[in-house]
Amino acid sequence: MPDHDVLVIGAGLAGQRAALAAAEDDVSVGIISKVHPVRSHSNAAQGGINAALNPDDSWESHAFDTIKGSDYLADQDAVEIMTQEAPKELLHLEHLGVTFHRNEKGELGTRAFGGASAARTYYVADITGQAIMHVLYEQLMKYSDEVARYEEYFTTGLAIDDGGACVGAVCRNVKDGSMELFGAKSVILATGGNGQVWQPTTNALICTGDGISMAYRAGAVLMDMEMIQYHPTTLAGKGFLITEGARGEGAHLLNAKGERFMERYAPNKMELASRDVVSRAEQTEINEGRGFPDGTVALDITVVPRKRIHEALREIVLVGQDFAGVDITKEPIHIKPGNHYTMGGVKTDVWGRTNVEGLYAAGEVACVSVHGGNRLGANSLLDTLIFGRRSGEDAAERAKGREPARPSQSVLDDEQARIGEILGREKGSGRRVSEVRKELGETMDKHVAVFRDEAGINTALETVKRLQEEARSCYIDDRGSVFNQDALGALELGYMLDNAEATCVAALHRTESRGAQYRTDFPERNDEEWLKHIDLSHKDDAPEISYSDVTMTQWEPQERTY
Amino acid sequence: MAGLKLAYWPGCVSRGFTTELHGSMALVAERLGIELVELDRANCSGAGVIAEHNQELADTLNARTFALAQQTGAPMMNICSTCQGAQSECQQRLDADSGYRAHINETLAAEGLSYDPDGFSNKNFLWVLVEDYGLDKLKAEVKRPLEGLKVGPFYGCYILRPKHRLGYDERPDRDLYLEQLIEALGGEVVEYDGARKCCGFPIITMAREVSLRQAGTHVGDALDAGADCLVTPCPLCHLNLDMQQPEAAKIVNRDLELAVLHLPQLVGLALGFEPKQLGMGRHIASTEWVQERLAAPAPA
């Protein structure tokens, strides 16, 4: 049995940062990932990372923008920590070798981003997430002796001891199908978001909410699960992301009549209003017949100087070419709001601790919450790094001097039996996993998207419950051990359905409009009743609702205009 | 298309190690009515090595060649894939940036030369044959169809890749021209694994075994596929595939004896020239088999 002081599950930015931070504390660290670490979805963060590093900027300004962007649902103590620690983290990355854009003086240079009152987004062309993650992976290779890497190990469940503490996890080695029980004094979940619950989505196929589901089933509380971000600029049909950096560089949004419609919705910030605001504006234009026949509006990047596009938006030129057949330097590209980010997740404190002893969560899987009802662009990379590091530090501290974990063998037996049952299902006995997954995604995108109402959410919830039943008998073709992606797909489907159920329940329950949750039947924000988090716990195989307060420090809720 | 006139850059190797290439090109051009204005003042393309050493040097030297070609008023032609590749690489930089070009032209000015990208074209003989002369017209000139001759094409990397630099955006079939040409001349195309791979020549002095293993493998694959000969538009490939063939055979540990023809030689055979006129006796790997094949009565 592999045994570590700290076991990190997930190897995107949050996971890698956590592992490196823990390793600095001289504890034994293992990092597990169902894909090779550099395949993780942090790659997709294009635009940049926010930090109030310039002397004429301030963390308070960054914090206020973040809190306003969150529609006042973010916990302000957490936001303060994140924005205060941002400059130091950014410089740390630079020192490790991230090739951040420089200004003429050779100093770090910035670009503008949505919802921000200063240009405080640091970037590497439009591959910022990739550039940072590959540099962290360089460090993981450097510290191979300190951090054991388990690449292509799929985590099927967490090991919880009799006292309710998390003491490890069970994983399937994807390459040979063997199951292993990992013991750990502290376990950090860094498994990312759940975008695949929606179709289409900007998220990678691996973003199936694994950690959210596993933590929930292990007794952890989920928070703000109704808060799902729709990104304003995604390609219709395929869901591919066009970075907010494009608007940061000056691109316009136009409806089919050629109007720069943001004038009507956010006369000051225009295209650089918060994402929820811009997405709603676009969807309104589309719904009211001012969009294009394919249900889109247009993003006009041709107004950005060509040299600047070449320098700062290379990736988007390729995305336009390869996936839409459009030369974005010459013509506008059709876009629409699309599923993008999970603001909610496993509830943690500012050290990444969940309510389950020994279990931590960091990055998109977690909800600290620094994003509240709506995340600002370029704050997600920051979230992963700051809270990944803090989780790693605290998890290491917790592990020190503690007796080695002794997870029960029965956890492994149970997981083996669960997979055995899936492999043993008779062919033709039920629906195919892919069919169920598709129905789930389309249902969620139809009813739990930019605009929501009670009837729609109810329809979605009923569908999810039916699909949960059907998923129990889904059959698979592959009965083998080596790279059995079919079996893993069945497990992922289970994770996704848990996520979908939680989102529907919370969205139905919150009878107001705040951030990404816009209820057409309750169009106003209602601070009196709803300035609070919705917490969900696993009880009798369904989410049980409770509430927690939003932590306020110095920013009172105001009306939100851009 | 009467009077195709070309500024002709033979390259170094065709006047050094493989004089048969230069000679056969002259015969073929004359027969096809192509007027070649030889750029005898021009310099080596650098074969990528000079660019490796000093990019500005390589760019200036090749800009000089282009400018000399432009003085003739005719489009430029080369008979060496490697020259094509090395020159195209420099041309890409020169064409991309007028400021840089002005800087290079300043150096050329002392010789009264200047490179102007407007309308400039530099093509390998293979491209000229297919795109400018025309395969239909060439077919009409064929006196001795290469019937029964099984020919393996060997392009050489430098006219295949990178596609973007070598004009494949406009001419996507450039990597099929040898096959089209062999068929136009009445020969039979032999499909084998190495047609678009590397001969290994660029590292012959640095990683000899790796270099010769590449050459030997491709020659062996072509033999296994039933080839009577290979044809290549690159004299440097010729050096590794033909001149080094006995050495390559040792590396891949098998017998190899496969004629490797220069592109103008293959065309020349079809135009009716005798192998001796085309310098085929100067090869290392015997070309006798090719001669026998062509002498034999055409298969029914």
Place this chain on the structure above:
Amino acid sequence: MAAYTLKVRRFQPESGDGPYWETFDVELDPTLSVLDGLLQAKDRDDGSLAVRCSCRAAICGSCGVKINGQSALACKTQIGEAKEIANRRDGGSEPIVVEPMGNMPVIKDLVTDMESTHWTKIRRVTPWLLPEGDPPEREYIVPPESMIDITQSMACIQCGACVSSCLSMEADPDFIGPAALAKAYRFVGDPRDAETEERLHDLANDPHGIYDCTHCFSCIDACPKGVAPMDQIMRLRRKATAGYEIDDHNNGMRHEHAFVKIIESKGTLDESLLLQESFAPGLKGKLAPRPGAIKGLIESIPTAIRGLRSGKMRSLPKLIPGIHPKLPGDAQDNVRRIYAHAEDHSVELNLYIRGEEAEEDAPVPEAEAVPAAAIEPEPDEGGG
């Protein structure tokens, strides 16, 4: 919607059988990708078809395969175009051929073992920054172009397409290869790294290092991210030779110097002189040749003799240079003049920094000087 046939090279390791071909009929929009086609086959027909994939947008680097023989990302290759390419030579309706990547062992179907090949090679180049001393309080101050320059290598997503297509690696599996060498340039080109010379020394002297690249451009065409690995390898060579004058065991610098020198004095290349000069340069090389030089010369003798016998070479590898003619008239003097200028000056136009089409934006007047931002000065000779 259109119909496509995918012919997939499959391998099921637990079956006991070898690799085999299987065709799948799929139906999808021509603008969708080969990966979409594979996933449709997997979803509808056979869930056991193994292919790594995640982002679907050419960012994660999971789905490297060979499509119609060309190494590429399945998600970045449109299925309609793939069909056209499959039928380019003969027309008709040949299937789209999909195979696992080359130069790597196959685990199952389209899944290859990248750990034992690709990642082992990446780790070979010490792939992390080695700065000198403690970091500054703020950021390192570096030229803005240097960051853009190495961002080209940072754009690598480690998909392995270049490794799969590498022709040197086919002949020498130990070649460090395009991906790892591009990664190496990411540090060699990084002004924050303090081990530049050590890195270059290592890569120049390794028999499977920078001089094992056969300059075939395959990696450039295979790379889905414009990294141009071979260009980075050539930059490593340039820094090793012109920058640091590293006299390597592979004859790399001497070959290059000999070549460059011959053109300076002759204008065109004399292959036999090159052979001799690169193994034993100058008079000193002939009087006191290094052991490697003797070996190199001896190895080239059979070839040279054959060349003489067949009349290919005009003379023996010469002990007296000078028979190869110079360019006529004053042409050679002009070549020398160009050398004098360029060797003294030596600017490098980096198209990744400059961009090819930028001129359409604002034409630069012909007389204007070279834009400073686009041009990198060469490193000081032998600087550390």
